[in-house]
Amino acid sequence: MLVVETIAKIRRAYFVDGRPIKAICRELGVSRKVVRKVIRSQATEFRYERETQPLPKMGPWSSELDRLLAANQSKAARERLTLIRLFEELRGLGYTGGYDAVRRYARRWSRERGALTASAYVPLSFAPGEAYQFDWSHEVVLLSGVTVIVKVAHVRLCHSRMLFARAYPRETQEMVFDAHDRAFALFKGACRRGICDNMKTAVETIFVGKGRLYNRRFLQMCSHYLVDPVACTPASGWEKGQVENQVGLVRERFFTPRLRFKTLDELNAWLLEKCIAYAKAHRHPEFADQTIWEVFEAERPKLVPYAGRFDGFHAVPASISKTCLVRFDNNKYSVAASAVGRPVEVQAYADRIVIRQDGRIVAEHQRSFGRGETTYDPWHYVPVLARKPGALRNGAPFKGWVLPAAIERIRRRLASTDDGNRQMVDILNAVLTDGLPAVEAACAEALGHCVHSADVVLNILARQREPAPPANIMTPAALTLRHAPIADCARYDNLRRTI
Template identity: 80%
Template sequence: MLIVETIAKIRRAYFVQQKPIKVICREFGLSRKVVRKVIRSEATEFCYTRTNQPLPKIGPWREELDALLLANEGKASRERLTLVRLFETLRSRGYEGGYDAVRRYARVWRQEQGPSVAQAYVPLSFAPGEAYQFDWSHEVVLINGTTVTVKVAHVRLCHSRMLFVRAYPRESQEMVFDAHDRAFAFFKGACTRGIYDNMKTAVDTIFAGKERVYNRRFLQMCSHYLVDPVACTPASGWEKGQVENQVGLVRERFFTPRLRVKSYDELNGLLLDRCVAHAKAYRHPEMRERTVWEMFETERPSLVPYAGRFDGFHAVPASVSKTCLVRFDNNKYSVVAGAVGRLVEIRAYAERIELRQDGRIVGEHARCFGRDRTVFDPWHYVPVLARKPGALRNGAPFKDWVLPAGLERVRRKLAAVEDGDRQMVDILGAVLSDGLPAVEAACAEALREGVHSAAVILNILARRREPAAPITIMTSDALRLRHEPAADCARYDSLRRPL
């Protein structure tokens, strides 16, 4: 194929230097047909399109690569492998060619599958500390041998491209609050602007343009961290394209192959380590001479200082049943017996449940994310045992109740006594007034003396509650008597009157 320089030399030799075609052919070693084509067409460039690509390396692997591409297209978007992963799979089977051949073949293969619509975007630029982007994704992991779909919160600093991810069982509002707090604590600061999609936990109403009515609690969180929230246009993910790309990167690099962990704590610890390792290993897309972590270190002074933990709870009212239970999120949680009959406020945090009544805490539990489970605190039911001591033996809250060592030994010994349940209830009732450490110490003292009855243990507690003996005042030598008086009964006889 003629190059542009040769075409220019032919045209100058013929039109400027007035050389005949025969001389031009001899000088450049070309046929008369080619020289005449250049002169007559007046074109300055000729392009040749190959109709049949031989593909010497990838040719024997076409059928296998077609099968891999077809199987990959049939998967859900979150489970699709990138071309790099497909190339690595092909190499593991014996392919000796390069990645570019696989990439070109895959592009042609996709064009043959269906026409694509090209879209153009405007590149965005952010100043240090100006903005971050937030989004959710769903990933599949194995937790304690069970396949679970977890919800992963993604936060990305727009300037440095530093990423933070954390997994949760839900996408509820308290999880949003917890994700922001942990991200800002990790970054040691927040940005002045946060970019979100129109998630229901943040946006109540969408109007035309950028006008939104935000959730009241969400606005409280943004005010706490001094963040100005901005919602994207509906169905316009490119407005927060960085975090959208991060979702795909995290899915490919962090969750493929499928992770196997024992708990959410182990999973989140692993994700945080991988975030730091990825930031230290990969170059910034714009500042190629620096890593993402180095850019993050330079952006940190520009962040709004971390304001401390936001009290991020989701509050709902609930009624208390006669069995001292409150239902929330398909599970039941116990409260103190005195709260029965009145409404309580449930404050749901990411990892715990707090139940309040008239401003005081009447129950607090680690949060349960299963279904139809009941979470008991046996101490909530101790006041009820004063009226129904028989419930200690078969009551559901007291099944597998782990007591301190001293109390447990007393309980086992009283189990063989006729009124052992009543005595044990009296001892447990003392915990509400004297405290668990005091009752535990009294039980230990009674066991050392070889007794275990409730009367003895309560007597020990009563003695310890008595005020201490007054301190004896030590007198100085100046106040001490030099001649102590002697007892003389005859002195009393002298006082007697004669009869």
């Protein structure tokens, strides 16, 4: 079974480490055909149908056993239960596994518990391009005079200490993708390892030790950038201490006193400038004779080359209401009227919403981060106007609709006629087939002749669609008339006499 994690390992081993195919096959236990398929296709996943899903007996009971072990550890020494007693208690709850699995789990749990209580730390050192660290922080800013809590994504290169920070309205997965892409675009490359905490957007299940079940989409992003993801031990912030320190530094130097901006884009542009200025002005903690920016410039050739933007979206299924609206994240977005009646997939990016149906884009909007907001695209409702032209006057999607100047002038003139709505709907429907520039030009031509009828506009469009007249055909010299024919009605009388 070729899972996403195996594909990522194959890609990193071949493109980053430069290992031969034979060595990759021997290490990962896959065939040469599979390795060649991954390398040549440049794909980050291969879909397949799993017949059976094996589940370990201990997995579903690990959290319950953690609770029993923690409760037993908190008791006095003379009141603690033996592992046999804990095993029997777990069996009473429904566990069907053996005692050996419980004993091995408890031994690992005790070792990790002892490591957590240790107060000594080992300083870490990273080679150029070896690793980066990622984390989130919450900051308070003023946007357009309103106090807002923004989520700031932090990325830090472990060798050069180059920092990157960007503010977002959410901490969702699409924001994680966007932050990684913008950071790697700034760095012009990525590192071989990415160190982060066990955020839900990246890690689905935490196993004993370093074992993790990563989110499929997060693994695809790591495979795209040729990054090996590493999740820290829970509640062990020192494992990514550099980015933890960066959170405090950015909060103290950048967000104090409270920042005031009109939009989030202005805030992020200012943050980017501040990050670069800080790197150019401050010395590196290990290389005192160089600034952070100078060490970063020397590290750049060691980075994995930037692979381009990852299509980082979070997809969820949705249904369409009869009013051509799709609900997502407590907001509503309009879709094309032809999509009503079938399910769609909402692909949420950091700054926009793309709605697809059967692989076809049926709507695309700027993303809203409020609650109860509705985003309309009036062109989605134009086909409905053919059956209900009266909706053009009071329809919610058409309130404040800004049309091109020529079309708007015809719309105002038709408003005073009895069938003005019907004629305007005919003109708007022509946009769906002829395009907005052609209809605007036809309306301007009609107004030039002091006419504002829909029939005239449609007639102009029909004439524009007609094929051009054929080019002049050269007549051979032998067929050229030497004498112009003379009109003579007597010829017709001669033909009648012969009949």
